[in-house]
Amino acid sequence: MLARRAAIVAALFCGTTAAAQEMKSGSLPEQGASALERYVAEMWSGADADWKQRLQQDETQAQCSRFRNNPPDDIAEAIRKREAATIALPEDGNVLGRWQDGEKIAQNGRGGQFSDAPDTVRGGNCYACHEMAKSEASFGTLGPSLAEYGKLRGFSAEAAKETFAKIYNSQATLPCSSMPRFGVHGFLTAQQIKDVTAYLFDRESPVNK
Amino acid sequence: MTIICRSYLCRTARSDLLGIEERGALLIGKARRAGSALQQEKFKSAGTWFVLVYVLFATAAVLGMGIEGPKAADTEDEIKRYREMINDPMANPAYLNVDRGEELWKLPRGNKGVSLETCDIGKGPGVLEGAYAELPRYFSDANKVMDLEQRLLWCMETVQQLDTQEILSRKFGTPSATSDMEDLVAYIANKSNGMTFHIPLNDAQEQEAYAIGEALFYRRGSLLDFSCATCHSADGARIRTTQLPNLTKPGKDAQETMGSWPTYRVSQSQMRTMQNRLWDCYRQMRMPPPEYGSAGLTALMIYLARQADGGPINVPSIKR
Numbered sequence: 001m002l003a004r005r006a007a008i009v010a011a012l013f014c015g016t017t018a019a020a021q022e023m024k025s026g027s028l029p030e031q032g033a034s035a036l037e038r039y040v041a042e043m044w045s046g047a048d049a050d051w052k053q054r055l056q057q058d059e060t061q062a063q064c065s066r067f068r069n070n071p072p073d074d075i076a077e078a079i080r081k082r083e084a085a086t087i088a089l090p091e092d093g094n095v096l097g098r099w100q101d102g103e104k105i106a107q108n109g110r111g112g113q114f115s116d117a118p119d120t121v122r123g124g125n126c127y128a129c130h131e132m133a134k135s136e137a138s139f140g141t142l143g144p145s146l147a148e149y150g151k152l153r154g155f156s157a158e159a160a161k162e163t164f165a166k167i168y169n170s171q172a173t174l175p176c177s178s179m180p181r182f183g184v185h186g187f188l189t190a191q192q193i194k195d196v197t198a199y200l201f202d203r204e205s206p207v208n209k
Numbered sequence: 210m211t212i213i214c215r216s217y218l219c220r221t222a223r224s225d226l227l228g229i230e231e232r233g234a235l236l237i238g239k240a241r242r243a244g245s246a247l248q249q250e251k252f253k254s255a256g257t258w259f260v261l262v263y264v265l266f267a268t269a270a271v272l273g274m275g276i277e278g279p280k281a282a283d284t285e286d287e288i289k290r291y292r293e294m295i296n297d298p299m300a301n302p303a304y305l306n307v308d309r310g311e312e313l314w315k316l317p318r319g320n321k322g323v324s325l326e327t328c329d330i331g332k333g334p335g336v337l338e339g340a341y342a343e344l345p346r347y348f349s350d351a352n353k354v355m356d357l358e359q360r361l362l363w364c365m366e367t368v369q370q371l372d373t374q375e376i377l378s379r380k381f382g383t384p385s386a387t388s389d390m391e392d393l394v395a396y397i398a399n400k401s402n403g404m405t406f407h408i409p410l411n412d413a414q415e416q417e418a419y420a421i422g423e424a425l426f427y428r429r430g431s432l433l434d435f436s437c438a439t440c441h442s443a444d445g446a447r448i449r450t451t452q453l454p455n456l457t458k459p460g461k462d463a464q465e466t467m468g469s470w471p472t473y474r475v476s477q478s479q480m481r482t483m484q485n486r487l488w489d490c491y492r493q494m495r496m497p498p499p500e501y502g503s504a505g506l507t508a509l510m511i512y513l514a515r516q517a518d519g520g521p522i523n524v525p526s527i528k529r
């Protein structure tokens with residue numbers, strides 16, 4: 001009994017960055033990972049089947065968890081490749097929607113919570129983490145400032161495409177980024193991502209004023 | 210200026226405000242019974258302060274609407290004065306929970322018709338002083354690591370043979386139904402004021418819980434790929450205007466955080482416990498609601514409490 005516990009503790013501690021970097025390959029030792037998932041199952045034993053799906057990690061989530069968002073190079077590369085493959089650019093090549101709608105999406109932090117009605121319109125809540133329009137003083141600092149984003153990039157069409165892709169899947173450029181992969185889970189629709197891209201790239205958008 | 214609702218708090222903003230006034234009135238009533246003119250004055254100004262500060266918080270932070278730079282500086286002053294009030298028991302509505310908690314602790318209930326006064330919270334039967342400072346901990350009688358809420362439920366079931374289903378149906382209090390759990394936690398945690406967290410992790414089960422808690426802290430998932438670490442692993446980071454504690458390391462942030470829960474949450478006009486705070490963070494993470502008193506939540510709590518080791522306790526506090 002004691003030995004088993006010691007093994008679990010040791011296995012879990014191997015997940016720390018330093019130890020993980022040394023391990024390089026292989027998964028979180030079986031005992032630690034399965035002990036954790038047993039706790040997870042018990043912690044949400046009362047959730048209904050639909051909600052329980054959210055307990056399942058995809059491979060990228062599992063790897064970022066295991067390496068505490070600091071994966072060794074080979075795993076980082078695997079994540080980057082896998083995530084890049086998920087990005088679907090609009091077929092007509094136009095990545096710019098309406099910046100006015102984009103602003104609402106950037107301000108809105110609702111949707112997908114157990115306290116929300118299921119039909120709640122989802123927002124990107126970009127302001128939770130980013131400075132955007134300078135006129136909006138209530139912004140968070142978990143992400144870099146996006147003030148004058150399009151202007152600083154010369155309103156280039158290429159940069160706008162890259163930004164659409166960034167919002168669609170942040171981890172295609174930065175494995176284990178803190179930023180949600182908005183397109184992958186379908187949290188935002190392609191149209192919504194176009195709208196926030198326009199919010200960053202339209203000359204008339206307050207972001208570029 | 211457009212106001213955009215960022216959370217369910219918006220829906221209750223008006224009733225919250227009323228809630229605070231009501232509570233202010235209650236407090237004033239209590240002071241009157243105490244018969245001190247001085248205290249009455251204090252209560253009145255406290256009531257005014259609550260509403261004022263609440264409005265500030267609601268506009269600046271909860272609703273997340275635009276505020277101008279200079280106003281933000283004013284807000285900091287207000288917050289400073291507001292913080293000074295926390296330690297004034299006569300100004301903090303959560304002391305109503307403390308009083309009710311004391312009554313519940315001494316009330317004979319359940320099939321056995323006895324009170325909780327022989328319940329062992331870790332320092333021996335009935336000993337409350339300093340017990341909260343050492344929780345969560347391993348209890349050999351239950352062969353489990355338990356936080357205060359789990360332990361209280363265990364005592365209700367074993368000492369009193371009380372129907373905990375009914376108690377759990379009110380686990381988070383509302384304006385129309387108070388929570389026995391919140392009241393008892395307020396009373397018992399308050400008995401550790403002036404003491405410091407002491408979480409030595411001597412027991413193997415405590416070590417396992419800590420390791421699981423840490424792994425849970427970094428476990429990313431659901432629709433936004435969040436883990437606790439997404440929001441609580443940088444120094445001085447904010448979500449909107451809300452300051453986020455860095456909970457990944459021992460020290461000041463963890464100590465100030467853990468030493469200030471349970472707390473009266475002005476935005477909800479309720480006193481809340483750590484079970485509720487973690488439930489709320491999992492809500493933001495787009496996870497399903499975690500089971501109250503589950504081993505996983507206790508694991509997270511022992512991880513957090515260990516980071517706060519040596520930090521002073523001053524509860525119930527008041528927060529946004």
